[in-house]
Amino acid sequence: MAATVSLNCTETHHTLTIAPSPTGLSGQIQVPGDKSISHRALMLGAIAQGETQIQGLLLGEDPQSTANCFRAMGATISELNSERVTVQGIGLGQLQEPANILEAGNSGTTMRLMLGLLASQPQRFFTVTGDASLRSRPMSRVIHPLQQMGAQIWSRTGGYAPLAVQGQFLKPIHFHSPIASAQVKSCILLAGLLTEGATTVTEPSLSRDHSERMLRAFGANLTVDPETCSVTVIGGASLFGQSVIVPGDISSAAFWLVAASLVPGSDLLIQNVGVNPTRTGVLDVLTAMEADITWENQREVAGEPVADLRVRSSVLKACTISGEALIPRLIDEIPILAVAASLAQGTTVIRNAAELRVKESDRLAVMATQLTKMGANVTERPDGLEIIGGTALIGAEVDSDTDHRIAMSLAIAALVAQGITTIHRAEAAAVSYPTFVNTLQQVCGNL
Numbered sequence: 001m002a003a004t005v006s007l008n009c010t011e012t013h014h015t016l017t018i019a020p021s022p023t024g025l026s027g028q029i030q031v032p033g034d035k036s037i038s039h040r041a042l043m044l045g046a047i048a049q050g051e052t053q054i055q056g057l058l059l060g061e062d063p064q065s066t067a068n069c070f071r072a073m074g075a076t077i078s079e080l081n082s083e084r085v086t087v088q089g090i091g092l093g094q095l096q097e098p099a100n101i102l103e104a105g106n107s108g109t110t111m112r113l114m115l116g117l118l119a120s121q122p123q124r125f126f127t128v129t130g131d132a133s134l135r136s137r138p139m140s141r142v143i144h145p146l147q148q149m150g151a152q153i154w155s156r157t158g159g160y161a162p163l164a165v166q167g168q169f170l171k172p173i174h175f176h177s178p179i180a181s182a183q184v185k186s187c188i189l190l191a192g193l194l195t196e197g198a199t200t201v202t203e204p205s206l207s208r209d210h211s212e213r214m215l216r217a218f219g220a221n222l223t224v225d226p227e228t229c230s231v232t233v234i235g236g237a238s239l240f241g242q243s244v245i246v247p248g249d250i251s252s253a254a255f256w257l258v259a260a261s262l263v264p265g266s267d268l269l270i271q272n273v274g275v276n277p278t279r280t281g282v283l284d285v286l287t288a289m290e291a292d293i294t295w296e297n298q299r300e301v302a303g304e305p306v307a308d309l310r311v312r313s314s315v316l317k318a319c320t321i322s323g324e325a326l327i328p329r330l331i332d333e334i335p336i337l338a339v340a341a342s343l344a345q346g347t348t349v350i351r352n353a354a355e356l357r358v359k360e361s362d363r364l365a366v367m368a369t370q371l372t373k374m375g376a377n378v379t380e381r382p383d384g385l386e387i388i389g390g391t392a393l394i395g396a397e398v399d400s401d402t403d404h405r406i407a408m409s410l411a412i413a414a415l416v417a418q419g420i421t422t423i424h425r426a427e428a429a430a431v432s433y434p435t436f437v438n439t440l441q442q443v444c445g446n447l
């Protein structure tokens with residue numbers, strides 16, 4: 001047995017206790033559906049004509065928020081399950097005015113992408129809010145370009161939710177985004193669907209391109225210029241319901257890639273992982289750190305590249321994780337890479353990652369604080385972390401700060417720490433990976 005895992009639940013909070021032991025992680029696992037693709041499948045299904053079928057949807061809390069918002073605006077979405085979800089679309093421009101406030105929960109993708117659609121539905125009024133974390137995350141990055149298109153949006157001072165939107169006929173713009181953000185890009189492209197003329201977004205480097213792939217498949221008139229990192233949508237084309245197959249989420253697979261790399265004697269096969277090149281920065285970095293990862297059974301499924309990833313334990317080496325092109329390709333994996341770096345030989349430097357401060361938590365500050373409690377040598381920098389690896393981690397009482405990726409990263413750190421680790425507010429994992437603890441028990445031989 002590699003570790004003993006136990007979960008203590010009260011009505012509101014889960015405490016995860018992990019005691020490691022020296023045997024490796026083994027077996028075959030599947031990770032839940034990709035969160036980004038799940039949101040997009042639900043949204044495009046809702047605004048398309050006809051029926052969309054979704055296989056492999058993530059059953060996490062975030063896609064639930066998206067489904068509930070679009071149900072409130074008239075789409076019929078069957079109960080979420082990973083087998084098959086059916087969405088009866090209502091057609092572009094047909095979103096109904098909801099009778100109440102739209103609730104995006106913890107989900108930045110729900111709120112930001114949806115805003116592009118709300119702003120472009122003439123004569124309808126919408127209000128949107130979210131949980132305490134989402135209400136502290138910057139929305140001006142989408143409000144400002146939408147306002148350039150003529151949108152009417154009101155926010156709390158500083159651009160924070162709750163937001164109110166009076167839908168309008170918008171005008172097309174060419175938006176040069178200061179950040180590589182798929183949420184910003186997708187928001188503007190979705191607003192462009194109902195806007196007469198060509199709406200273009202240019203990014204400093206390419207962010208994840210799931211929206212582009214899926215919009216095209218649904219019938220949008222969309223062109224991509226990879227040379228300039230620009231995407232253009234010509235408004236007015238109708239979208240038609242499609243069959244979507246959601247691959248496993250590489251951001252969820254990343255926890256097992258690092259865990260099996262670090263726990264000696266591991267040999268784990270992670271099946272059906274999405275390996276879209278705009279998402280595989282974590283594989284590039286772990287390979288540079290001398291992780292033993294092989295790609296098997298590479299294929300394309302419903303317009304997205306997929307592979308099975310085999311990972312065996314190895315001695316990781318430090319590396320530098322920086323650069324405008326790389327960081328967006330692993331933006332959600334930096335917390336778990338910080339765990340890898342804490343155990344790797346040498347000093348890992350993470351730079352150009354200030355965006356992490358405005359995720360579900362300030363992930364630079366929280367990872368530095370929590371890993372330090374476990375004995376790691378981490379220095380926080382304005383735009384990254386400096387981690388001197390190679391010292392043993394020690395079990396401690398740590399806290400997720402209600403951030404799903406922090407909760408799971410700390411659980412993996414606990415697998416390789418000496419002694420018992422207790423992770424408070426571990427229920428956060430359900431945002432993107434509700435079955436995380438089950439899989440943890442499975443790979444540790446606890447099930």
Ligand code: S3P
Binds near residue numbers: 035109
């Ligand atoms: C996402 C884009 C990224 C990522 C988030 C999901 C998406 O955010 O961190 O988890 O689905 O478009 P940014 O666009 O803010 O970088």
